[in-house]
Each structure stands twice: as C-alpha cells, then as structure tokens.
Amino acid sequence: MHNLLRRGYQLLLALFAVALVYSFFLRGYCPANWKSHLDLAAFILISAFVVVNALWVYRRHFRYRDLQMDQVDAMAGEEFEHFCGYLLKRNGYKHIKVTQASGDQGIDIIAEKNGKTCGFQCKRYTGFVGNKAVQEVWTGHNFYKLDEAVVLTNSEFSDSAIELAESLGVRLVDRPRLKRMMRRLPS
Known part of the structure; x- marks a missing residue:
C-alpha cells in the first residue's frame, strides 16, 4: 500500500511538472482549439497537487495534536x-x-x-x-x-x-x- 501511494504521488508530481511547463512555456505554441482543454487539465493537475500536499502537511503536523x-x-x-x-x-x-x-x-x-x-x-x-x-x-x-x-x-x-x-x-x-x-x- 505504501509503495502504491508513493508511486501515485510520483506520477502526480510528474504531471504537475508537465502542467507547469505547459502553463508557463508551451501555452502560446498550442493550437487555439486545444487551449481550453489543456488549460482545464493543467488547472486540475496543479490543484490536485496543491490539495494533496496540503493534506499531507496537515496530517504530518496535526495528527497527534489532540490525542488522549x-x-x-x-x-x-x-x-x-x-x-x-x-x-x-x-x-x-x-x-x-x-x-x-x-x-x-x-x-x-x-x-x-x-x-x-x-x-x-x-x-x-x-x-x-x-x-x-x-x-x-x-x-x-x-x-x-x-x-x-x-x-x-x-x-x-x-x-x-x-x-x-x-x-x-x-x-x-x-x-x-x-x-x-x-x-x-x-x-
């Protein structure tokens, strides 16, 4: 299970990098009819990466806080x-x-x-x-x-x-x- 989570995170990280490269460098070179789909995909990937990392930080720093x-x-x-x-x-x-x-x-x-x-x-x-x-x-x-x-x-x-x-x-x-x-x- 741990390896599956690690591989899933590595895939998300790679897709995040591709989405950033597209957003900052390649967007101007794409055909106009592709831009809306690629923009949406990049937004979803970047958002997913941010949410996953925020949840990881929250879990790591606060999971033991209120224990009895x-x-x-x-x-x-x-x-x-x-x-x-x-x-x-x-x-x-x-x-x-x-x-x-x-x-x-x-x-x-x-x-x-x-x-x-x-x-x-x-x-x-x-x-x-x-x-x-x-x-x-x-x-x-x-x-x-x-x-x-x-x-x-x-x-x-x-x-x-x-x-x-x-x-x-x-x-x-x-x-x-x-x-x-x-x-x-x-x-």
Whole structure:
C-alpha cells in the first residue's frame, strides 16, 4: 500500500511538472482549439497537487495534536516511536531521526537539544518497564557515542529499572512526564 501511494504521488508530481511547463512555456505554441482543454487539465493537475500536499502537511503536523493517553496506550510500537518523535520536536528537539525497527542497537530515536545528542528508547507498555529497556538504551548510547540516554514510556518503571538508570545516568520519562510533554503541544 505504501509503495502504491508513493508511486501515485510520483506520477502526480510528474504531471504537475508537465502542467507547469505547459502553463508557463508551451501555452502560446498550442493550437487555439486545444487551449481550453489543456488549460482545464493543467488547472486540475496543479490543484490536485496543491490539495494533496496540503493534506499531507496537515496530517504530518496535526495528527497527534489532540490525542488522549488511552489513544497512546492503544498505539502499535512503531506508531508510538513516531508519536514520541513528534513530541520531541514539539518540545524543542531538533534533527529527529527515528531509527529502523531492527538493528537499532537499542535506540529508537536520535535527536538534538541544547547542543547535546540524545538517544531515546520508546516503550509502549501496559505493565512496568524493567531493566532491559535501560540496558538497551545504555548500549545504544555507547554504540552511537551519544551525550544522553533516555527511556520514554506510556507506563511506569520498576524500582530496579529506576535504580539502574540512576547509576548509569539514564533519564527516565514515565507516564506522568509523558502527559506533561503532551500538554505542551499546540492546540
């Protein structure tokens, strides 16, 4: 489905380019009886391109804006990672990169803030998040040579995970902190 959408968009982009070339350069060379049809086709293609891009921008920038925690709890793991990336962007982080799902070395997102490069492990859980998440983000922190390691979750951390994070210097963002980050989103 994703490839089909990408190919459809590439076709629309190519047709948009043809419509622009016609509108700006070739219109004067066309026979008079073709102009009304070509003008209409160019208008439709340019309008479709503008509408598709406007919808994409709207969806990309506003799809997570009004979410409640129960909707976050229902997300799949990869969607939660993208949601966390959106939250980080809206909370002042820059150069946000969501890593590939497999082989990420324990880091789901890499982002920068205040000159520091941070690695984030995103865990959408229903129970307590344990030591494994802290160990994974610490390993990724060392692998990518990052300044800071953070575990983000929609849940709570176990006592042993909190203790391990404190000893390693890993920052933990639990459910209440995640809610605070969500409140900072523009409405």
